Amino acid sequence: MTEAAADSAADSAPVLTVRDLRISFPGGESRVDAVRGVDLELRRGEVLALVGESGSGKSVTALAAMGLLPPDAQVAGRLLVGDRDVTRLGPAELRDMRGREIGMVFQEPTTALNPVLTVGDQIGEALTNHENLTAAQVRERTLELLEAVGIPEPAERMRAYPHQLSGGLCQRVVIAMAVACNPAVIIADEPTTALDVTVQAQIMRLLRELRDSRGTAILLITHNMGVVADLADRVAVMRDGVVVEVGTAEQVLTDPQHEYTTALLAAVPRLGSGSRAAATDEPAADRPPTVLHLQDVRVEYRTLGRPAVRAVDDVTLAVRRGEVVGLVGESGSGKSTIGRCALGLVPATAGHVTLLGVDQRRLRGSRGRRVRRGVGVVLQNPASALDPRMTVGDSIAEPMVIHRVGSRAERQQRVRRLLDDVRLPAAAADRYPHEMSGGQRQRVGLARALSLGPDLVIADEPTSALDVSVQETVLRLLTELQAVHGFGCLFISHDLAVVESVAHRVVVLLGGRIVEEGATQDVLHRPREDYTRLLISSVPVPDPVQQAARRAAADAVLRESARALAG
Amino acid sequence: MTRYVAGRLLQAVVVVLIVTVIVFALLHSLPGGPARAILGIDATPAQMADFNHQQGFDQPLVVQYLQYLGRLLHGDLGRSFALNQDVSAVVTQRLPKTLLLTGVSTLVAMAVAVPLGVWQAVRRNRAGDYVVTALTFLAYSTPAFFLAFLAILLFSQAIPLFPAQAPQADTLAGILAEPAALVLPVATGAVTAIASFSRYMRSSTLDNLAEDYVRTARAKGTVERRVIWRHVGRNSLTPVITMLGYHIPVLFGGALVTESIFNYPGMGLAFWNAAQVSDYPVLLGVVLVIATATVIGSLLADLLQALIDPRVRGAHR
Amino acid sequence: MTAVAQPPPVPEVPATVPAPRAASVLRRLVRHRLAAAGLVVVGLLVVFSFLGPLVHPADQSVTNLQEASLPPGSAGHLLGTDGVGHDVLGRLMIGGRTSLIIGIATGLLATVIGTVYGAVSGYFGGRVDAVMMRVVDAGIAIPALFLLLTAAAIIRPSVTSMVLILGFVSWLVPARLVRAEALSLRTRDYVAAVRAVGGSGTRIILRHIVPNTVGTITVNATFQVADAILLIAYVSFLGLGVPPPATDWGGMLSDGVTNIYSGAWWLIFPPGLAIVLVVCAFNLIGDGLRDAFEIRRSR
């Protein structure tokens, strides 16, 4: 984004204007005032980032602009798309506006697509909703769109169903639908949360191109400050249903005015801000025992009618007591599969897994149960990792119940201590998972993993759903506990900055194979492999100036590797 | 896919085999056996013994079962002593009639219930939804035999719109030549099915309306009607279709009532009459046919579902 | 078994079953106006059937041919008398007992058997599931009518035997429903988490799988009750009901229907109405439960 472009944008009339927007959900006894007087303006060719705390009303504001709020929402204020007030449009006019003047990229790409229609059909529909086209024209335009959003082999992908595509591909399909009719405004709600850094970088590139080539105005909702720095011209910070600060990206990110903004930015982990040292120098005999050992492990998923997916290929990996091993790699590279395989939830097709010194295959029956006592688990998705019908307290206590540890009272006491450890109120013990936010749930998962004082913790993306500020707290906790109890930990994450801050050693995964492995500072600061370098360079930093430079560097890496591949 | 279908067929055979075992065992644990019922109270003990010997009922049960299976493999369903006909003849005579009646009423039920359920879901908790809900509950809770009587009283006798008898022809063409006579039996069969199908449809439409993809479709500016039918409707059909497969035995039970009241001798009635006189071969044959139809029905339902839902296509294990 | 052969889906149950506290389920159920109406109707019918005879004693073992087929409003017979002189109102009461007991007991029996069977089958999956589900398939494939007929010929009809027979016919559907949910629940991460720390299969089934199908189970149970009451109506229509002088609403209705041409409408509509009421009421409760368990809407 250049200064010139920003200037010209400031001149033109706003394409999206929000004036004193108030949204509330009456919902019986528990009225929620989600948005309490928001003013925003978005001009042609401009990217406005909407950041802020979870639950502050970002998505609701976006939905209001689309006229897609649930019927029970009460909306007051003015919401102009062009010069038409969305809140006063009838159904037919709304329909006419959607897609043509304003498009939306939804947060969860996989559920945003209709599972029973092909990708081509769904994009085609976006076109035919507003234009009279022949079938051939639709096909042609769909192909163009798929190419434009950077989907390889578009002709084939057109006939695919959503479940046959990866999350990143789905996200691009959703973007293709949003831009199909060339709307003046695109609202992108967390378009990259589910994606790893390389795909994230691709999506951002795509949005930037759209803005540049078509002058599309973009309202970008995200919690990733790196993304903000990379893409946004201006930033609005929301908290509790109001905008607490607005300004150019540079100004807000480098010189925040509001204290909330300051706190937010302070909590952002930055890659290269220092890492823990790996305990590698001690002689072999003194080394602490291995708590997890994978030897030439291969994992294949079998699906009838299709060739088996080799998710993990010849992976050898060891975690020792007192050591945190970070496992990084792009989405789908097999990180979670390794974790699951280590736990015996997925059988290894080949190779050996040794858990706390016992061969995985001998972990059946009561003996297996005894060994498993020493294992703590945090699974990737906090929403599904807790039984929705158990209170948080029961969930945390369950490993103790299974292994008959302590009396009822003792268990309750321990639960309270654990909750306190993860900075949750003791009262949370009586709540059900759905009564907690994603971040809170994730912390419950962590508390459960630690409840038996494990020797080995396998943590799969334990902080992905957290605000940066909460994330910071949790990471500190993990480091502290680990220092005290000295458990070994396999820490799976796609956030390199996070890994840098907790891991002693890092393992980089690509397509199920280990491409690089070593002490954290070596791997993340002096990467030997192109792929690692690409990963690191794709991580956006929350500073627009720095980020512009990094982007140029990353593009160079990309070009280089492309050339290497071609050559 | 072929392998999947082959596997399913194999399982189907297993299921049918289990069915024959269960049915055979149950039938032969009936007290008394069929001799008295078939021969009448005038029958002498000698005649009954003779009959039992001829039918092989004096053999051990296992032997009888194996003999039965052996004949079954040759396509021989046995002979009905009460009807003096081969069971296969009884089945070929009556199955098409029952299939026609139940098939048409199921189609009618689907044609009404699917749009009705969707309509209700869209208008959830509004007056229209409540009225239809009340009506469907009423229909659901009215036993078919009562409904059939009411239909005849109202639409055949009070207001003579339709005949009280189903078509009496023996051929399908002959039956179809009297569409007016089909109205009441088809309607009786359809009403209960409409009641339950529309509840399923409403329910699954409600679930799907809450899905994110609906919002996406709307965000594209898709016409509401299209959102409902193309996006929601198709996704919501799956449970109804799955249910259809398992609906066949239920239909068959209903067929008994309609057949008996509308004078339409089909499978349901053949079964009932056979049960009255313990006509084992017919009972076994009919149950076998129904079981086979159910198994095939659920297989077809699965295939249909795979046709509608691509996720299912890949998920076979 | 394959993932494709999904069983008949749950009537009226959301795909994701959230877990509100029992008390709040009840509160929501009561607040759900139609469901509350259903609860009230069921309550009234229970009171009518079980306490009614205290208010309106009518000996149902004594016939009186002189007073047969009296129309409603005749002295001492608010709803008239039937073909042998029984007071129809009194008969409705004792019939209601049978219907309600059979309906509720059958619903419970079928639900318990079906839930345990389905949860075990779904949790273990694979070969265990294949075998267990083939049995269910076979059960579903045998017309219930056949089972009822043979059972009626083998077992002496009584309230207990009816419950057993109907329960035996009815557990198949809940088994399929629960199994389908269990199949997907067992792949949930929270189950994986319990397995990973050494939780046993029994624990997972009882503490994690079964509770999470509670929406399906309760809703289906209400339908089972309604269906059982209807099923005894059919059974009585086929002449296989409880033996006289005991009766049930279904039996009264099917008896009444044979009198449809005799003008004795009071033999048809009271039991007919009772059946409609009780079936609708249980369906409404089921509908209400669906809503009460549904978090997406109630939030």
Add this chain to the structure above:
Amino acid sequence: ACGGGAGQQAGTGGGAPVEGGTASFAQPAGSTPNWILPLGVPGRTASFNQSIRDALWPPVLSYTAESGKLGLDVKGSLATAAPAWSADGRTATITLGGQSWSDGKPVTSRDVEFWFNLIKANTSGWTSYVKGNFPDNVTAFTTVDDKSFSMTFDQAYNQQWAEANQISLMYAMPQHAWDKDSDAGPVGDLDRDPAGAQRVWTYLTGQASSLDTYATNPLWKVVDGPFTLDAFSTTGRVTLKKNPAYTGPDAAHLDTVDLLPFTSEDAAFNAVLAGDVDYGYLPIASLAQKPRVEGLKYRVQNWDGWAINFAPYNFNDATAGPLFRQDYVRQAIQRSVDQDGISKVIWKGTAVPTYGPVPQQPAGDSLSDAQKTNLYPFDTAAAQAQLTGHGWQPGADGIVVCARPGTGADQCGDGIAAGTRLQFEMYSQSGSSETDAMMQELQSSLAKAGIAMTIRTAPLNTVLADTKPCAPGAACGWQASFFGARGAWYLNPYPLTDRQFSTPGTGNFGSYSNPETDSLELAARVSNDPSAMQAVSRQLATDLPGMWLPEPVYQVSAIKQDLQGVSQDPQAVIHPQRWYRTK
């Protein structure tokens, strides 16, 4: 006779008879004809089969009640008159009339001999066979000439019995067309040697097993009755066409008679209400619709059956047997049966109270005066008095308990211990609301007399299968049994009931045994004196071998007013050749 059975020629709407035309007849619900041969085989003897068979091949001696009494119907018989008996009463000579087969050949005594030979060689396959009876009791069959034959019996029997129950089983079959053992095989005298007769039997019964060929099989085209078979569907639609070659005295008036199948009584009644059948019936529960049906130009008439109805007691049952064996107990039970009330209210006037072993209607020579009235009229007080007079005392629940055991005149009787409750279980067929109502009424009135009757129901077939004789003192599984909702026992024209009530009778399920009854039954079989049969009637009406119960009519018919000539034969067969249309 209350409007039933005999001589129902009457009926309104007289009008001038017209020849030709068609009539449709509703067959009994759920029954479809399934046998054609005049050789009865087990399980194929239903009256609807017999109606068709007799229309195609009239029996040698036919019985109807057209005269008001069940008696020989010469017009419908092949014989020209009742048999002539020899002086010793053992040889009967029968002369055939001038009928000829539809292919022109005359009907001769050879044709009857053909039938006789087949039966004789295949007694085990013949349904009417009872050891010692026909044909075992025929020592010689002699062809006198083309038109007459004689049979010599092994002893002098009651001639009525011999004619009505034995000779009436005989038919003439076209020997010249049927006496072969394969389709293509030559027609010869195969029947004259037993092996050949068996082959012919096998062939003919085999042919009769293909229902779908009934209307086309050339065998069945050779008939000597007033009708030919025009169409026969396996679902039960039968069309009879007037036989143009018929030469006898009983030619059909109508051109066509359609026998229609119905799946249920209600379906058949709906057809009546729609005017779709000329001769249908009303379900008993719908009798209130009689005026409406009459408004549709039908006349509504009861069709009585030549049948008796009773619930047998199981005298051998370990618990109830000793009770039933007491005469006074049976009498008290019978006194508690309100037959009039049950007939009038529950059966809506369509059942006839039964007091003994001879069908009450149409009254004939066999009916004793004793059986004409109810020897044990409904009186629960008298019943209870009888019980208390024998040492029973009502308990707290009103059911009597034996207080004075012993065998004295005022004591409970043999095998009854003190404290025994007077109770038994009635095993009753399910599926009939009239029966259910009747059982409730019985239970209620028996309770008033102090007798507890519990009811257990099962499908008819189960009841029939379970109701079988058992060894004395065994737990038999049944104590009293009822299976007569549609008429239990249809009797032969000569109403001898030795099968039901004589000690060795094969239909004596309850093991009733009374030497006096046995000798009276025997006498009724051999003595020509009508008083012999009356003695049986009196004896069983008094001795109560079972609980006498009202006999439901065969059906309540609705006959179009312009269809005349209909006699509702108590044997439940129709004679459609005598029906005619009026203008």
